[in-house]
Structures are given as C-alpha cells and as structure tokens.
Amino acid sequence: MKARVDITLKNGVLDPQGKAIQHALGALGFDGVNDVRQGKVIELQLAGDDRAAAEAALKEMCEKLLANTVIEDYRIKVL
Amino acid sequence: MKARVDITLKNGVLDPQGKAIQHALGALGFDGVNDVRQGKVIELQLAGDDRAAAEAALKEMCEKLLANTVIEDYRIKVL
Numbered sequence: 001m002k003a004r005v006d007i008t009l010k011n012g013v014l015d016p017q018g019k020a021i022q023h024a025l026g027a028l029g030f031d032g033v034n035d036v037r038q039g040k041v042i043e044l045q046l047a048g049d050d051r052a053a054a055e056a057a058l059k060e061m062c063e064k065l066l067a068n069t070v071i072e073d074y075r076i077k078v079l
Numbered sequence: 080m081k082a083r084v085d086i087t088l089k090n091g092v093l094d095p096q097g098k099a100i101q102h103a104l105g106a107l108g109f110d111g112v113n114d115v116r117q118g119k120v121i122e123l124q125l126a127g128d129d130r131a132a133a134e135a136a137l138k139e140m141c142e143k144l145l146a147n148t149v150i151e152d153y154r155i156k157v158l
Binding site: 043 | 085087097100103104107109110111112113114115116117118119120121122123124125126127136139140143144145
C-alpha cells in the first residue's frame with residue numbers, strides 16, 4: 001500500500017527557503033509570485049492492506065518522527 | 080491563484096534521506112515499511128487568473144530553477 005505524507009510549516013512560521021526561492025524567481029524574471037512556501041513530501045510503501053491501521057500508524061510516525069509538530073503541519077494520504 | 084509543485088527523485092536515483100527515515104522508523108518499532116522516498120513540495124501564490132499561463136510559467140520555473148531535471152521529476156498542480 002502506498003501512502004503519502006505532506007509536511008509544511010505552519011502559517012506564521014518564517015520560511016527562509018521559501019523566501020529564497022521567491023527571490024530567485026524574481027531575479028530570473030518571473031513576476032507575480034506573491035508568496036512561496038517550501039515543505040517536504042514523504043512517500044512510503046507499507047506492507048498490509050488495512051487502510052485504517054495504516055492511517056493510524058502514519059499518524060503515529062508523524063507525531064514521533066516525521067514532523068516537528070511545534071512548527072509543522074502534516075497531511076496523510078493513503079493512496 | 081495558488082499552485083503546488085511536487086518534486087521527487089526519479090526512480091532509480093539513490094535517496095539517502097528516505098533510507099535514513101526508513102531506518103529510523105524501523106528503530107522506533109514501525110514494522111512493514113518497505114520503502115521511503117523523500118521529496119519537496121513548493122506552494123506558490125501567483126498573481127492573475129489565467130490558469131494556462133500559470134501552468135506554462137510554473138513549467139518554466141521548474142525547468143530553470145525549482146527542479147534538477149537530471150535526477151528529479153516534478154508535478155505541477157494549479158489549485
């Protein structure tokens with residue numbers, strides 16, 4: 001079973017990587033880019049067929065390891 | 080207009096970050112994680128309402144700056 005976790009900085013948390021990308025896009029001549037935020041995407045290949053169990057396990061993985069929940073939000077999607 | 084770009088390593092390209100996550104999940108007791116790949120997600124806030132123009136601009140941004148097309152794939156989604 002494939003799953004996908006998106007990890008993004010919470011709103012209000014400063015995102016220097018995003019700002020750097022925004023600045024670089026401006027320097028390359030791309031106008032109209034008002035904001036850029038960068039996050040992570042983690043794709044997992046899980047054993048088993050139980051979607052509910054997979055979602056529960058993924059939530060625990062996010063809380064324990066994948067995301068820093070002080071400054072990051074996560075979204076889980078079992079594909 | 081919001082847009083989202085997913086950037087992932089091409090199949091076959093070694094992903095040490097993903098392997099590190101997989102190993103750490105195993106050490107934390109999460110069994111059945113057969114593979115992990117890590118990528119980036121970039122969320123952009125663009126001026127204007129022209130979806131086709133935005134998609135064309137995003138494609139150019141990916142080719143020129145956001146993705147390293149030798150080793151990375153990108154997926155564009157205008158939201």
